[in-house]
Amino acid sequence: MDDVLVVGGSFAGLSAALQLGRARRKVTVLDTGLSRNRYAASAHNILGHDGAAPAELLAAARRQVEAYPTVQFVQGCATTVAGAADDFTVGTADGEALSARRLILSYGIVDEMPDVPGFAEAWGKTVIHCPYCHGYEVAGRRWGLLYSSPLSLHAPALYGDWTDDITLILDGNPIPDAERHKLERRGVRVLDGKLAAIHQEGGQISGITLEDGTELGLDALYAHPRNHPSADLHAQLGLETETTPTGIMVVAGERQATSREGVFAAGDLTSPIHSVNSATHAGSAAAMGAQHSMLV
Numbered sequence: 001m002d003d004v005l006v007v008g009g010s011f012a013g014l015s016a017a018l019q020l021g022r023a024r025r026k027v028t029v030l031d032t033g034l035s036r037n038r039y040a041a042s043a044h045n046i047l048g049h050d051g052a053a054p055a056e057l058l059a060a061a062r063r064q065v066e067a068y069p070t071v072q073f074v075q076g077c078a079t080t081v082a083g084a085a086d087d088f089t090v091g092t093a094d095g096e097a098l099s100a101r102r103l104i105l106s107y108g109i110v111d112e113m114p115d116v117p118g119f120a121e122a123w124g125k126t127v128i129h130c131p132y133c134h135g136y137e138v139a140g141r142r143w144g145l146l147y148s149s150p151l152s153l154h155a156p157a158l159y160g161d162w163t164d165d166i167t168l169i170l171d172g173n174p175i176p177d178a179e180r181h182k183l184e185r186r187g188v189r190v191l192d193g194k195l196a197a198i199h200q201e202g203g204q205i206s207g208i209t210l211e212d213g214t215e216l217g218l219d220a221l222y223a224h225p226r227n228h229p230s231a232d233l234h235a236q237l238g239l240e241t242e243t244t245p246t247g248i249m250v251v252a253g254e255r256q257a258t259s260r261e262g263v264f265a266a267g268d269l270t271s272p273i274h275s276v277n278s279a280t281h282a283g284s285a286a287a288m289g290a291q292h293s294m295l296v
């Protein structure tokens with residue numbers, strides 16, 4: 001039996017496996033190979049790797065982790081989990097069963113693309129979610145922000161560090177007059193209508209059309225679609241979760257321990273802040289948590 005089974009082998013999972021491999025623990029990484037940022041050509045804010053392609057970063061990380069003889073990789077999709085600390089079994093869609101004393105859940109989240117023409121095509125290119133990740137490349141250009149929650153009302157203050165040209169598209173959501181006036185005083189245009197289409201070519205947007213016929217030229221559209229965990233092992237295990245403005249996250253405490261003994265979780269699955277740095281940090285903290293919990 002393995003010491004640790006890591007479910008999800010992207011930034012959080014590989015970071016956990018690296019740390020455990022260096023501690024000479026027996027680890028299996030089960031992964032389907034679909035990192036959340038695979039839609040973007042480059043990843044930013046990663047010290048020493050700013051602008052690298054996500055797939056290249058992960059391939060290099062995987063090569064390094066694979067070099068540790070106690071770590072093995074299994075390509076497959078985790079679908080079931082049973083057991084308890086010291087004897088968990090995870091079943092895969094291919095019918096394989098993998099057993100381990102500890103689990104690290106790092107299977108991330110899936111963004112739910114709204115059914116708006118052009119949205120999915122431009123996602124990660126010029127329909128983006130994070131100015132720290134992809135704002136610099138479109139600084140000073142025409143930015144739109146698609147309303148997703150009351151937090152959207154605060155984003156323009158932040159975005160002002162990148163551009164003065166910001167339009168908030170309310171997408172049919174009413175907001176208090178006081179908030180509208182505050183935004184307008186800041187120079188933010190506010191459009192009430194629902195988004196009907198995004199005009200794009202090869203992922204590069206040129207503008208949007210609202211259902212009421214309003215047209216707006218844009219170079220970038222910020223959006224925070226709802227998301228859900230990529231698998232439901234946390235639900236099968238009955239782990240405590242918390243609601244976020246766009247979905248849910250698994251609650252993880254010190255060294256990424258979840259509400260169930262022997263189960264640790266890391267990455268976007270456990271954090272309202274979604275970044276490669278946070279995920280890799282949480283992955284190594286989870287590895288430490290899992291290792292320490294096995295010490296006698």
Ligand SMILES: Cc1cc2nc3c(=O)[nH]c(=O)nc-3n(C[C@H](O)[C@H](O)[C@H](O)COP(=O)(O)OP(=O)(O)OC[C@H]3O[C@@H](n4cnc5c(N)ncnc54)[C@H](O)[C@@H]3O)c2cc1C
Nearest residue numbers: 008010011012033034036037044078108124267268275276
């Ligand atoms: C378009 C876009 C661009 C981004 N750009 C940046 C950026 O420039 N800089 C930055 O810091 N952050 C960026 N992010 C955020 C970053 O991608 C995430 O924070 C990061 O990928 C989280 O890592 P993770 O390991 O938690 O999850 P993920 O990277 O999502 O990895 C989850 C892994 O689990 C696997 N998996 C899922 N389900 C199962 C299952 N059932 N069984 C087995 N394996 C499974 C998946 O295949 C995947 O390999 C971006 C996000 C998006 C959406």
